[in-house]
Amino acid sequence: MTIADWVTLAACSLGVFFFIAGTAGILRFPDAYSRLHALTKADNLGLGLIALGLAPQLPDGWSIAKLALVWLLAVLAAATVAQLAARAGLRLEGRVAHGSEAAVSDREARGQRG
Amino acid sequence: MAAATGPTPARRALFAAKRFLLFAVLWLVLTGAAPDGLGFGLAAALAATWLSLVLLPPGSRAVSLFSLLPLVPGFVDRSIRGGFDVAWRALHPALPIRPDWYVHRTRLPPGGARVALGSVVSLLPGTLVAGSFGDRLYVHCLTADEAIIRSVEAEEARIARTLSEEDAGPERQPR
Known part of the structure; x- marks a missing residue:
């Protein structure tokens, strides 16, 4: 095995670990919002590591750029979707009226902490 | 918050050229620069x-995404720490989280700057933004403590500083 293969093995294994951790978070965290944390953060890092691990196996720079593009789009999509899902959740629960000034909780009235 | 005046024709041309360059590079990446394509x-x-100029015209108050480019290494660093943090909490037998809002x-001004803040805060360890309603950003925390609030404020200050430096002069190196 070459050094490139070892890099691939290490980075992809670590990437898979983060996907497993993210999945554990989805299963174990108590509410939808907490699960979104696991979904966005752990999986983004896992995908980044897998992309990093695959890069040394690719034939040319264009393919590596394409892999980077895939990762970038996935991260942007995950960040956007997580925000939209959380926002939709707040509205569904009636904690925030559509575009209103309504409080998320009574804690807000006391100041910064929520 | 760029110049207060509307975009001049020269600025518009430069803007269009930048967009074109972006899409051209995108094509090259997707096709591997195949000559017949x-x-x-x-x-x-x-x-x-053309389509992007119609859908997202260059406004005088628009925040350039390129102006946020110097912040990228910091984003990467924080997203790595965010990933480790949530992975540790998810796998810990005691599940050390205390979710709160x-x-x-x-x-920050509405538009790109707020979107940027929302995206960055979502990358930070332990915080996730559920969108902004007016000037209020709804942040969901895995563990609500003072450190989290300070880190959100630090990110906001960082973005505000980058924007004001862009206003002061594009030559200045942010950070």
Whole structure:
């Protein structure tokens, strides 16, 4: 095995670990919002590591750029979707009226902490 | 918050050229710069440039995404720490989380700057933004404590500083 293969093995294994951790978070965290944390953060890092691990196996720079593009789009999509899902959740629960000034909780009235 | 005046024709041309360059590079990446596809790429990039100018016209108050580029290494660093943090909490037998909400009143102007703040805060360890309603940013915390609130404020200050430096002069190196 070459050094490139070892890099691939290490980075992809670590990437898979983060996907497993993210999945554990989805299963174990108590509410939808907490699960979104696991979904966005752990999986983004896992995908980044897998992309990093695959890069040394690719034939040319264009393919590596394409892999980077895939990762970038996935991260942007995950960040956007997580925000939209959380926002939709707040509205569904009636904690925030559509575009209103309504409080998320009574804690807000006391100041910064929520 | 760029110049207060509307975009001049020269600025508009520069803006269109930047967009075209972006789409052209995108085509090259997608096709691996295959020579027989270059003609199609030129047409596609021109069409995409036209469409993007229609859908997202260059406004005088728009925040340039490129101006946020110097912040990228910091984003990467924090997203790695965010990933480790949530992975540790998810796998820990005792599940050390205490989810709560924190409402942040932002001083940033509406538009790109707030979107950037929302995206960055979502990358930070332990915080996730559920969108902004007016100037309020609804931040969901895995563990609500003072450190989290300070880190949100630090990110806001960082973005505000980058923007004001862009206003002061594009030559200055942010950070």
